[in-house]
Amino acid sequence: MVVVLVAVVVVPAGVVVANADRRHGHFSDHATGANQHRFERTGMKLIELRDITKTYHLGEIDVPVLKGVSLDVNRGELVALMGASGSGKSTLMNILGGLDRPTSGAYRFEGEEVDEFGDNALGDFRRRRIGFVFQSFHLLPYLCVAENVALPLSLIGVAAAERQSRAALSLESVGLGALGARRPGSLSGGEMQRVAIARALVHRPRLLLADEPTGNLDEGNAGAVLRCLAGEARRTGSATLMVTHSRVAAGAADRVLRLERGRLRAEP
Numbered sequence: 001m002v003v004v005l006v007a008v009v010v011v012p013a014g015v016v017v018a019n020a021d022r023r024h025g026h027f028s029d030h031a032t033g034a035n036q037h038r039f040e041r042t043g044m045k046l047i048e049l050r051d052i053t054k055t056y057h058l059g060e061i062d063v064p065v066l067k068g069v070s071l072d073v074n075r076g077e078l079v080a081l082m083g084a085s086g087s088g089k090s091t092l093m094n095i096l097g098g099l100d101r102p103t104s105g106a107y108r109f110e111g112e113e114v115d116e117f118g119d120n121a122l123g124d125f126r127r128r129r130i131g132f133v134f135q136s137f138h139l140l141p142y143l144c145v146a147e148n149v150a151l152p153l154s155l156i157g158v159a160a161a162e163r164q165s166r167a168a169l170s171l172e173s174v175g176l177g178a179l180g181a182r183r184p185g186s187l188s189g190g191e192m193q194r195v196a197i198a199r200a201l202v203h204r205p206r207l208l209l210a211d212e213p214t215g216n217l218d219e220g221n222a223g224a225v226l227r228c229l230a231g232e233a234r235r236t237g238s239a240t241l242m243v244t245h246s247r248v249a250a251g252a253a254d255r256v257l258r259l260e261r262g263r264l265r266a267e268p
């Protein structure tokens with residue numbers, strides 16, 4: 001995976017915050033203060049994005065992808081992210097997961113300024129607090145299923161015995177407890193993606209990012225994976241952001257957001 005590092009420019013004061021919360025039936029704009037990004041202090045907030053922009057540079061050409069994205073996500077929320085191909089969904093997910101940095105804007109996670117983290121702190125943030133599920137599974141073919149699931153625990157220094165027991169529990173929770181000794185290559189696409197979900201959650205991340213998790217699956221497998229994802233989101237209490245093109249999948253979410261022309265809006 002290519003990780004692009006771009007210098008962080010902190011956005012100037014006077015940022016407008018668009019906070020859409022469907023469950024509470026309101027859509028409010030607050031202007032933030034002049035001296036700092038004044039984030040609201042509530043215990044429920046996990047993510048606060050303020051006026052995030054991302055511009056890619058291709059030689060002389062600037063490609064603005066995100067043009068001022070603000071977003072709040074509460075702990076345990078399940079949010080669906082929709083938008084046309086090329087609208088910047090993966091770009092936004094990569095910024096949220098610490099795989100990439102915004103061009104400007106503020107990103108706060110559990111009250112910490114992620115946009116001010118150095119590379120080591122950002123790597124640590126990613127390994128400990130984020131779980132990723134990608135369209136193409138990213139399972140290692142030469143490891144068995146249980147070893148694949150245990151991998152994130154190795155990266156944060158969990159001892160071998162505990163890695164094994166936690167990987168087994170995580171596999172059981174996605175209904176694949178019997179497949180631990182198998183190689184990923186011998187599984188169906190839907191099973192592989194459920195293994196990837198077990199791996200993404202094994203270290204109990206605060207935020208699960210699923211970027212088109214059903215993009216490579218047929219309808220039947222896609223349904224099983226989405227039920228699994230929504231079920232695990234509820235069970236573990238991890239906030240979950242799921243990119244999907246499926247209205248049905250989006251229907252399982254607490255709210256649906258759409259990226260369009262570089263901006264994020266709440267779907268009715």
Ligand code: ADP
Binds near residue numbers: 065088089
């Ligand atoms: P989505 O996930 O919604 O399909 P992406 O976030 O992958 O969209 O891409 C948004 C836009 O940014 C596209 O036009 C894409 O070509 C461009 N883009 C993505 N990554 C890069 C990159 N590393 N360098 C240059 N352009 C990029």
Ligand code: MG
Binds near residue numbers: 089090091211
């Ligand atoms: Mg994408």
